Amino acid sequence: MSESLIRPAPSSTPGAPPGPGPTTRTRVGLLGTGPWAAGTHAPALAAHPGADLAGVWGRRPEAAAALAAAHGTTAYDDVDALFAACDAVAIALPPDVQAPLAARAAAAGCHLLLDKPLATTVAGAREVVDAAARAGVASVVFCTLRFAPGTAEWIAGQAAAGGWFTAHARWLGALYSPDADSPYAASPWRGEKGALWDVGPHALSVLLPVLGDVTSTTAARGPGDTVHLVLRHTSQASSTVTLSLSAPVGAAGAAVELRGTAGVAGMPSWGDGVTSFGAAVDALLHAVRTGKPHPCDAAFGLRLTEILADAQALLDG
Template structure:
């Protein structure tokens, strides 16, 4: 029997901001199945700093993107969504597999262009919705999906990042402040509920205090769900909870706290999708669906 492990996946990283430092780069660097080839950033000094930290090449500028793509088989992204989408399309057109951040884009047309590029090139893709890859929550989602019989669900995803008087220690993210919790934590909530309850067939959205949004969803299984999403809750009100109610009683999603481990899991799933040529359930097409739903919700708020 041949026990030779599959070859390492040569993977580059596009983006060198705080999340790249905290999550993507450490996971890529420590993953035994990956040859971390380099980091691209718009600012040469940012690329150089992160690249030096992990002993890889640094790239910047327009020519640097092409050089990075030439040196890898796959690309991980740590960019704001609307910077990510066109570069993802460019990487896919070059035949590179994609490990994307959520949301893929906040513009439906841009997300569709990235999907078309990925499908046209036949590349594999995974969207890093954290809870789909964190070990405890991934197992819980799979178990509840297999169990079925769910009647309704409630998801509360409230952060205090922009609450009055709160000195947030989280990295600054201008796009998050501009687009709010709907686009930041909304993909997380939907990525948990859709595989369990089915695709969303209808939704309604109403604004709450500050950037808080309340969503009511109907799913293809017939179940309903209610979501409360925001980044500006008082510190004492912040927290995350997903609860399912149905034939088997009640089930609450377990806690998670290690995005690096979750990102390593996403890398594993991308490698498996490449090896088997089977699309992952949380691929770029699922990312497009999340963008479509969130854009529809946002349109109801204006």
């Protein structure tokens, strides 16, 4: 699979063996039917010039049927049948549902376009990494800021500049504010795991490529699900991170500021989710064609899970 994106085109009957005839476009199956899948993944895949949205599978068959119909593709009741009809899968599911299905997709020969966090246990994340390695499939974890127009270039530029002394990342969401109205507030896994696991990967995905891996972690709780982290990095720089899904609506917002020999650098605003996800699709296709792992692959997703799990243990200790 790692040498080619091309499989025989699927038959029109879900679960039937692939029919004859090659396709020059990558067939990507979508796992998930929630607001993130419907608002970002599906439209980005449907519009991508190098991909075909080959089918949709979800834990709610009626939702999968509706999302598939909206984009002119097939709903699958059997996830393994979808794997058999695809070159790659994009997953928009809770992390601990994602991980075993991603490992299963890799074993079926599908390249992986994964959501963050990869899993909320180190063992679950490692299962995905090991399965991808055994199967020789490519992987990309969709950490939005690593692919969004504006921020992707900014991160690369700050990493190249170096000389950073310290950084502060702030990601304050208002999902659980009484004045908020977000479809993600009903997400069971977000309610259980909170900001550390939901928006923590966003902050870490910016800090690690610029400041280096994390060598030590301190963690403290704030109001609601708010978490404060103090990190030391391999570059010897330190960073602080504030994460919350419980902020008042007027206090919500995200920012990263770096300070060092080059002065002060603030992260710019970023583009919409559909455009960013399209760039992640590009990154996966490039990794498949070249055989070169993307920096934001499943192994990076595993490292994020390790750091977050260390922080969680400190908070629980």
